[in-house]
Amino acid sequence: xxxxxxxxxxxxxxxxxxxxxxxxxxxxxxxxxxxxxxxxxxxxxxxxxxxxxxxxxxxxxxxxxxxxxxxxxxxxxxxxxxxxxxxxxxxxxxxxxxxxxxxxxxxxxxxxxxxxxxxxxxxxxxxxxxxxxxxxxxxxxxxxxxxxxxxxxxxxxxxxxxxxxxxxxxxxxxxxxxxxxxxxxxxxxx
Amino acid sequence: xxxxxxxxxxxxxxxxxxxxxxxxxxxxxxxxxxxxxxxxxxxxxxxxxxxxxxxxxxxxxxxxxxxxxxxxxxxxxxxxxxxxxxxxxxxxxxxxxxxxxxxxxxxxxxxxxxxxxxxxxxxxxxxxxxxxxxxxxxxxxxxxxxxxxxxxxxxxxxxxxxxxxxxxxxxxxxxxxxxxxxxxxxxxxxxxxxxxxxxxxxxxxxxxxxxxxxxxxxxxxxxxxxxxxxxxxxxxxxxxxxxxxxxxxxxxxxxxxxxxxxxxxxxxxxxxxxx
Numbered sequence: 001x002x003x004x005x006x007x008x009x010x011x012x013x014x015x016x017x018x019x020x021x022x023x024x025x026x027x028x029x030x031x032x033x034x035x036x037x038x039x040x041x042x043x044x045x046x047x048x049x050x051x052x053x054x055x056x057x058x059x060x061x062x063x064x065x066x067x068x069x070x071x072x073x074x075x076x077x078x079x080x081x082x083x084x085x086x087x088x089x090x091x092x093x094x095x096x097x098x099x100x101x102x103x104x105x106x107x108x109x110x111x112x113x114x115x116x117x118x119x120x121x122x123x124x125x126x127x128x129x130x131x132x133x134x135x136x137x138x139x140x141x142x143x144x145x146x147x148x149x150x151x152x153x154x155x156x157x158x159x160x161x162x163x164x165x166x167x168x169x170x171x172x173x174x175x176x177x178x179x180x181x182x183x184x185x186x187x188x189x190x
Numbered sequence: 191x192x193x194x195x196x197x198x199x200x201x202x203x204x205x206x207x208x209x210x211x212x213x214x215x216x217x218x219x220x221x222x223x224x225x226x227x228x229x230x231x232x233x234x235x236x237x238x239x240x241x242x243x244x245x246x247x248x249x250x251x252x253x254x255x256x257x258x259x260x261x262x263x264x265x266x267x268x269x270x271x272x273x274x275x276x277x278x279x280x281x282x283x284x285x286x287x288x289x290x291x292x293x294x295x296x297x298x299x300x301x302x303x304x305x306x307x308x309x310x311x312x313x314x315x316x317x318x319x320x321x322x323x324x325x326x327x328x329x330x331x332x333x334x335x336x337x338x339x340x341x342x343x344x345x346x347x348x349x350x351x352x353x354x355x356x357x358x359x360x361x362x363x364x365x366x367x368x369x370x371x372x373x374x375x376x377x378x379x380x381x382x383x384x385x386x387x388x389x390x391x392x393x394x395x396x397x398x399x400x401x402x403x404x405x406x407x408x409x410x411x412x413x414x415x416x417x418x419x420x421x422x423x424x425x426x427x428x429x430x431x432x433x434x435x436x437x438x439x440x441x442x443x444x445x446x447x448x449x450x451x452x453x454x455x456x457x458x459x460x461x462x463x464x465x
Contacts, residue, residue: 019234030241031244055352067266070269086283114197135305137304
């Protein structure tokens with residue numbers, strides 16, 4: 001029997017598996033994004049279990065694990081926010097492509113650096129080869145609060161052109177200092 | 191005789207039995223593969239319908255769930271996913287990490303323009319003072335010097351300076367690799383560089399009046415936080431025409447101000463690259 005026949009089926013199986021992974025991830029992304037629990041609702045959930053969960057003991061234990069996991073993750077996040085000064089207020093992603101070697105996602109990210117807010121949109125391509133994972137940013141769009149300054153607009157557009165998201169974040173602190181100083185000066189003269 | 195004939199028949203029968211078993215196995219495998227394809231197709235179609243349905247609902251507007259209708263478990267799981275995804279995206283800012291029992295484990299991400307490269311880890315203990323327990327910083331980065339200067343007094347500054355060193359190194363390495371990958375036709379021999387990638391020596395050919403001339407370049411990156419060289423020497427052979435010295439000077443200026451692979455691209459554009 002021809003081994004080519006086997007290969008055709010095996011390739012079809014791989015392509016179907018990749019398609020299934022992509023659809024599953026798209027479903028997850030949309031599900032996560034379309035569901036919103038406010039912080040009060042989350043607190044209420046935690047309290048409801050603390051008060052004495054009506055359900056079975058197994059449910060109680062798993063809720064307590066979830067609570068511990070959430071608290072640990074939130075501690076990590078709040079440490080990073082404090083250390084870097086960068087806080088993300090909203091994040092949504094859409095998976096466009098997903099194969100064994102590459103994942104392409106479209107991201108929308110809003111946040112602030114101290115009091116300076118920004119909105120980012122970009123496409124992130126993550127590639128996995130034998131030794132390493134690398135990531136490439138394309139279609140970067142940056143919106144910075146108060147870009148009236150031409151130097152800043154130039155910086156923003158050249159950063160966008162090169163897709164240089166890392167430099168944007170690393171320069172945020174110097175821009176923010178300038179911005180705060182400028183605002184203070186302006187207020188002083190009001 | 192008879193025995194020989196019998197043996198031959200036996201061998202033949204055995205051969206045919208083996209062949210039949212092979213054929214049966216292959217048919218079995220084919221049947222399995224076909225069945226798997228059908229199974230996956232079904233799964234895929236089901237998922238597609240689910241996603242399409244979900245899209246239809248989303249287009250009508252966001253759905254906010256009434257907490258009385260959903261379990262506390264679902265709420266917590268949703269929040270956990272949300273925080274995890276924020277943490278995951280933090281690496282794009284250059285610094286991410288997680289708290290540990292004894293301190294914090296930082297992860298420094300590096301990038302050159304739009305591409306993110308290796309991440310480097312720093313496991314810090316904070317008692318009695320901040321110190322580095324473990325790390326994955328390459329040995330040619332002056333980590334000890336930087337730590338001595340900043341770690342105990344200004345940890346943010348320490349991280350920023352270390353990050354500058356790592357990013358500049360990755361940027362220099364990227365430029366050298368791009369040169370080797372895209373301009374190997376014009377590079378004579380091997381490109382020599384040290385592990386820190388702050389010293390590059392190589393030769394390339396330029397064309398002038400349809401003749402090829404070798405240029406040799408030495409690039410020194412004196413500022414370890416910078417991915418542009420501080421010293422550039424471009425030299426041609428002593429018997430080369432005078433106009434070539436002008437070209438060498440122009441190239442030298444270009445290498446001082448532009449990333450190496452971009453500089454080569456622009457030289458290529460002027461038709462000065464030789465064969």
